Amino acid sequence: MDHLRLICDFGEMSGLFMGSRAFLDKAVQMVARRMRAAVCSIYIYDEESEQLVLRATIGLEPSSVGRVRLAMGEGIVGAALEGRRPILQRVASEHPSFKSVPGIEEERYEAFLAVPITRGIASIGALAVQREVATPFDEDDALALRAVASQLANALENARLLMDAKGADKSARREGQRRPLRGARGQRARAGERFFGQTAAEGQAAGPAALFDREGVYESFARRTYDRAYGRADFESAVLATERQLEALQAKVEDKLSDVASLIFTAHLLILKDPEFTGRVLAGIERGDGAPRAVLQVASTYLQRFAASESPYVKDKVQDVKDVVVRLVGNIIGQSPAIDSQPGSVVVARELYPSDLLELSALGVAGVVLVTGGASSHLSILARSLVLPLIIVRDERMLTVAEGTTLLLDGGGGVVQVNPGETALRSFRDQRAVLEDLERRVPGQPVTRTLDGTGIRILANVNLLSDVDLATHRGADGIGLYRSEFPFIVRSDFPTEEEQLAVYTQLLARFSGREVTLRTLDMGGDKVLSYFTDDTREANPFLGMRSIRFSLRNPDIFRQQVRAMLRAGVGRAIRIMFPMVSALDEFLHGRRITLDCVEELQREGVACEAPAIGMMVEVPSVLPIIDAFAAEADFLSIGSNDLIQYLIAVDRTNDKVADLYRPYHPAVLRSLSLVAASAAEHGTDLSVCGDMAHQAEYVPFLIGIGVRTLSVEPLYLPRVRALIAGIDLQEAEAEAEEMLGCTTLTDVEEVMGERLWARREEAEPA
Numbered sequence: 119m120d121h122l123r124l125i126c127d128f129g130e131m132s133g134l135f136m137g138s139r140a141f142l143d144k145a146v147q148m149v150a151r152r153m154r155a156a157v158c159s160i161y162i163y164d165e166e167s168e169q170l171v172l173r174a175t176i177g178l179e180p181s182s183v184g185r186v187r188l189a190m191g192e193g194i195v196g197a198a199l200e201g202r203r204p205i206l207q208r209v210a211s212e213h214p215s216f217k218s219v220p221g222i223e224e225e226r227y228e229a230f231l232a233v234p235i236t237r238g239i240a241s242i243g244a245l246a247v248q249r250e251v252a253t254p255f256d257e258d259d260a261l262a263l264r265a266v267a268s269q270l271a272n273a274l275e276n277a278r279l280l281m282d283a284k285g286a287d288k289s290a291r292r293e294g295q296r297r298p299l300r301g302a303r304g305q306r307a308r309a310g311e312r313f314f315g316q317t318a319a320e321g322q323a324a325g326p327a328a329l330f331d332r333e334g335v336y337e338s339f340a341r342r343t344y345d346r347a348y349g350r351a352d353f354e355s356a357v358l359a360t361e362r363q364l365e366a367l368q369a370k371v372e373d374k375l376s377d378v379a380s381l382i383f384t385a386h387l388l389i390l391k392d393p394e395f396t397g398r399v400l401a402g403i404e405r406g407d408g409a410p411r412a413v414l415q416v417a418s419t420y421l422q423r424f425a426a427s428e429s430p431y432v433k434d435k436v437q438d439v440k441d442v443v444v445r446l447v448g449n450i451i452g453q454s455p456a457i458d459s460q461p462g463s464v465v466v467a468r469e470l471y472p473s474d475l476l477e478l479s480a481l482g483v484a485g486v487v488l489v490t491g492g493a494s495s496h497l498s499i500l501a502r503s504l505v506l507p508l509i510i511v512r513d514e515r516m517l518t519v520a521e522g523t524t525l526l527l528d529g530g531g532g533v534v535q536v537n538p539g540e541t542a543l544r545s546f547r548d549q550r551a552v553l554e555d556l557e558r559r560v561p562g563q564p565v566t567r568t569l570d571g572t573g574i575r576i577l578a579n580v581n582l583l584s585d586v587d588l589a590t591h592r593g594a595d596g597i598g599l600y601r602s603e604f605p606f607i608v609r610s611d612f613p614t615e616e617e618q619l620a621v622y623t624q625l626l627a628r629f630s631g632r633e634v635t636l637r638t639l640d641m642g643g644d645k646v647l648s649y650f651t652d653d654t655r656e657a658n659p660f661l662g663m664r665s666i667r668f669s670l671r672n673p674d675i676f677r678q679q680v681r682a683m684l685r686a687g688v689g690r691a692i693r694i695m696f697p698m699v700s701a702l703d704e705f706l707h708g709r710r711i712t713l714d715c716v717e718e719l720q721r722e723g724v725a726c727e728a729p730a731i732g733m734m735v736e737v738p739s740v741l742p743i744i745d746a747f748a749a750e751a752d753f754l755s756i757g758s759n760d761l762i763q764y765l766i767a768v769d770r771t772n773d774k775v776a777d778l779y780r781p782y783h784p785a786v787l788r789s790l791s792l793v794a795a796s797a798a799e800h801g802t803d804l805s806v807c808g809d810m811a812h813q814a815e816y817v818p819f820l821i822g823i824g825v826r827t828l829s830v831e832p833l834y835l836p837r838v839r840a841l842i843a844g845i846d847l848q849e850a851e852a853e854a855e856e857m858l859g860c861t862t863l864t865d866v867e868e869v870m871g872e873r874l875w876a877r878r879e880e881a882e883p884a
């Protein structure tokens with residue numbers, strides 16, 4: 119029990135003291151007390167010197183902190199980290215790796231236990247406890263200390279980064295994280311410095327920094343003086359060059375993102391071809407302004423007009439105009455446009471639009487660092503679809519990194535390192551090799567089974583057609599969630615029925631023979647369509663005109679979408695799903711319209727059939743009457759992302775309350791179990807398609823309450839398969855039951871803390 123309590127205390131502590139020196143001191147005190155050890159020490163691995171440095175101790179001479187340094191493999195502690203296994207030694211001096219360090223007063227404490235602290239394949243440090251020889255440690259102690267080390271890994275990784283010898287002024291750095299963006303101007307990022315942020319799309323990347331500041335380039339172009347000798351011929355050839363560049367870019371994107379490619383640069387090309395625009399520029403050149411100035415002057419009148427507009431659709435055009443102007447002026451004066459980042463580079467930008475992200479991905483950039491605010495979730499989802507690591511660092515100094523400086527992005531820890539050392543780069547390359555190997559091994563496995571042979575279907579969440587290749591390559595059993603809103607979001611008007619038909623047809627063709635669930639439009643909340651305005655700005659868009667509410671309020675748009683889905687589904691068994699259903703009446707209404715569309719199409723001679731019709735379970739109001747939904751719907755899919763935010767009233771996109779967004783809240787757990795039980799009773803097909811479906815800490819719970827279908831973003835397919843292969847059904851059921859018995863967050867943490875580390879070890883690839 120003592121051990122259990124210890125683990126739980128760490129859960130609380132790491133939140134409180136993350137990264138600070140006080141955390142390490144508290145940690146050693148707590149471990150020593152709970153394990154009844156005379157000595158407890160934490161060593162942290164310093165990548166630069168490739169040494170383990172004693173960073174906190176209780177029981178050894180305090181002045182040895184920072185002074186005692188061991189090479190990898192040196193001493194029992196170094197041997198534990200090098201071998202990545204615990205070392206339990208009755209008499210320390212008898213161990214072959216024992217190293218006597220004079221002046222630290224450890225001679226009396228010969229009973230020794232050291233465990234490595236690792237995260238993935240990264241070596242973070244080691245934890246050691248010592249006692250007098252009469253009371254040696256046993257296997258249980260070793261197990262408990264490993265659990266602690268595993269819990270501490272993340273917090274210690276942060277501590278290590280903050281305390282890194284090369285690190286600059288720590289307090290400034292910590293402040294940098296909290297300080298509003300404006301306040302940080304004037305300070306520059308230093309070589310070796312690490313920035314901590316929020317991961318929007320996981321993954322790692324290393325490459326030369328490329329600053330993408332369209333706004334900044336525009337401003338500097340607008341301020342400059344230009345040679346008036348640039349004339350009509352320069353302007354005309356720049357227009358042609360810009361058109362060629364945009365068309366080439368469009369063609370590149372087309373390959374990867376055929377559903378949205380043609381829509382991205384349409385506005386840009388229209389501006390270039392607009393006779394009013396070119397006519398005014400030419401008139402300016404005739405007056406003797408010089409081509410660059412003439413372009414900028416005409417642009418500024420357009421910009422003023424657009425910026426003053428009430429309509430967000432027109433306002434959005436400001437960005438398009440600026441983008442075109444930057445390209446055009448750049449071509450006139452022979453300076454390449456800002457967006458042309460090199461493949462493999464890490465782009466640092468103040469802000470991005472979804473279309474920018476698509477463009478950067480098409481250009482083959484390795485990763486993106488964003489400097490402004492929270493990642494709206496559709497931008498993160500898009501980045502995940504594009505398998506483009508994206509970290510948000512709220513520190514303006516990120517923008518001062520010199521172009522070409524090597525940046526290392528670690529999406530797992532939300533860290534960006536400027537000019538990392540060779541050791542860090544080597545570790546990055548090693549990690550990437552492990553992941554690639556894992557990916558190569560997992561596809562081709564027909565059914566995913568738990569340890570005891572229970573089959574679990576793993577489907578893919580698809581946002582863009584580009585996800586489909588990855589999903590098939592990684593062996594998804596079908597598509598559990600197609601988020602149909604993405605082609606709507608990236609363009610500048612509603613797609614027609616025919617345009618939607620083209621997208622859905624491609625999607626179904628690429629997944630032929632496998633189950634595909636198409637979700638109807640889930641716009642609203644943070645998924646805003648810039649071209650749709652109904653004059654009223656919503657104070658609470660997440661509680662507003664979202665999803666199925668929008669569709670039922672705009673039946674023409676809804677019918678067009680459903681018709682396109684049904685037409686694409688001719689000859690295939692498709693499933694149509696409604697998002698955000700909050701009352702049975704809504705579900706029945708949506709279903710009636712869908713079945714009307716089937717009849718209508720049949721009258722038109724289209725051989726479509728009634729699809730399976732289901733709904734997302736993501737609004738808490740459906741929970742008390744879930745039986746009625748389970749009886750009516752052909753299938754249910756739990757949208758845990760929204761379900762959690764609505765159930766515990768925590769905005770999923772607000773980073774101020776991110777720490778309160780806890781999927782393991784007892785109310786969430788019991789709600790999930792309620793839905794699973796009801797679906798089982800009615801024989802209704804059930805899946806989970808929110809983020810919980812790919813999170814290692816919750817998958818056992820989901821399996822334990824009876825969920826047999828998970829739908830995850832393709833990025834996570836191999837990992838989830840590997841995770842499931844390590845789950846024992848009976849154990850998962852027992853764990854779920856225990857979790858469901860808890861009424862406080864702390865109780866659940868305690869249950870999970872104990873199981874979590876063991877599960878991770880099992881699931882970790884060899």
Ligand code: PEP
Pocket residue numbers: 599601640736756757758759760761807808809
């Ligand atoms: C969810 O809410 O869990 C979900 C899968 O839908 P989305 O993330 O698109 O809102």
Ligand code: MG
Pocket residue numbers: 697736757759760
């Ligand atoms: Mg949702």
